[in-house]
Structures are given as C-alpha cells and as structure tokens.
Amino acid sequence: MSQVDLTMEGHAPGLVTGIPPFSVPAKKMAIWLFIIADAATFAGCLVAYGFLRNGTPDWPRPFHSIVNVAIMTFVLLTSSLTMLLGVRAAKAGDKVGAFRWTMITAVGGILFALLHIREWLALIGEGMTMFHNPWGTGLFGASFFSITGLHLLHVTGGVIALLAVGIRYMGGRYNADDLEVTGLYWHFVDLVWMFVVPFVYLLNLGR
C-alpha cells in the first residue's frame, strides 16, 4: 500500500467500507466495551473484598438464612430468561411480545431491588452500618454495602433503561437492536450477581 492510500483522500481499505469490526454494530460494540470495563470494576471490588476478608481475623458471618438471597437469585435469573425472550420476539418482529417480555423483565428487576432493600433494612435493624456491626470487624459493613450497593445501582439503572427502551421501542423510536443492547447489559447485571452471592453471602453464612 502506498503512502497516498493512507491519506484522507485515499482511505485505507476497510476504514470507510461501512463494515464494523467483527461484524458487530457500533452500539453493540459500545455496550460490550462498557461491560468489559464494568466487569473490571466489579472484579476490583470483589478482589479488594477478598483481600480484606483474608487479612482480617474477626470477619463476621451474620447470615443465618439463605431464603431471601435464594429468592433474589431466582428472580434475577428468571428476569434474564424473560429478557432473552423479549429480544427474540423483537428480532422476529413480534413487537407486542417483545414489549410484554421487556416489561416483565423490568418488574423482575423492581422485585429484586425491593427484596434487596428489605434485606438491607433488616441488617441495619440489627445494628449494621458502613463502619460498625455487632459481630466483628467494621470492614464487613463497608464491603457488603459497597458491593451490593454497586450492584443494586446497576439493577436500578437497568430497570430505568428497560422501561425507557421498552416504551420507546413500542413507540417506534427504537428498534430490536436497541432492545438487544439493553438486554446485554441486563444479562451482565445477572452475571455479576452469580459471583456476589457465593462470595459475599454464602461464604459468610453463620453456622
């Protein structure tokens, strides 16, 4: 390839062909890059939590029941399935079906958030704050509220996105690709929970 081929007048092949890298549309590539970055954020939080837990002798084990977290996990996993069915319906041109599944997913997200808040309030009621708790090192509250709070923030953002994209999809302003991008984010939120449950809840189960 000559030098002139690389100038603005003669673009290098591939730069203006309209074919995106890996045949992945720009919006989808953007959400994947966000997911990679966000995965690094959550991984950083979980590694820091593991660091503290490993290096602190009086780490508390305050959880005595797995019922609430089991229900929360079931709700979030099921909402991933309904999201999948929503995107599938959208790709098949079933607009009403896609909208219905997306709204069901949003309801799942709201239910998860409410269960989460109920659990937080119960722990706060037992005397747990960001820096103190009756069972051991105060670092537990800081790491627990930080990690689960960050996840809850993602769920809240996801519910808002689902409602906004779902309504605009139904109104014709967004298309199936937009719903797919939102779905990728929602699956990622679900994926993060798969690591939060064992490390933050189940490893701290009282015996």
Next chain:
Amino acid sequence: MVDAPDVQPHEPAARYTDSAGKYLVIYLCILILAALQFVIAYTHVGTEGMFARMLLVAIAEAGLALMFFMHLWAEKRGFLLFVLIITIFVLLAMQYGWTDSNRMNTGAPFSQPNSGVVSP
C-alpha cells in the same frame, strides 16, 4: 473530499434465532448451578475449599450466560477472543495483592499477627 462508497448491509453474527426451548434448557442449567452453590455452602469443608468450589461453579454459570444468553458463542471468533482475552487478562492482573493480604494474615514481616493492622 472523496465520497464514501455505498455502505453494504451486513448480517450481524448473532441472530437470536435459537428456539425458546434451548433458552429454557440453558436457564435451567444455570438455575441448577446456582442451587449447587447453596448446597456447597452447607457442606463441611474449609473456607478455602468452599471458595474454590464456589468459584468454579460461578465461572461455569457465567460461561453459560456469556456464551448463550449474551450470544457470545454466535459472534465471530475474533470478537469472542477479543472479549475473553481482555477480560481474563484484567482479572489475572488483579491478583497481585494476594501476597500482601496473606502477609497481613500471617503477620510478617511488618504487620501485627492476625490483627490486620500494619505496624508503623
């Protein structure tokens, strides 16, 4: 200024044409793996062994979600490698702190034994 050539429509790699039954099977597999984590929590193994088992199950769950729920398996192999290589590299690069965490746990050489507090 040269006009851009006509943009050719292209088919996305992942098309979401899988049957709902396939999604249901993957969902049930993930649900079973999630339940397995709860079972592991009640087994009589040490914290390290429990952590290792739960990590393996979580990776299996996440793998299924990534490949089939997020359709990474249906994307082009180059994109699959792009996502996996970057993510795994970042996750591995975060493991440098463990030596310091273990040093605090064992109390050597500049920390108070089993207190988690670093000496001045």
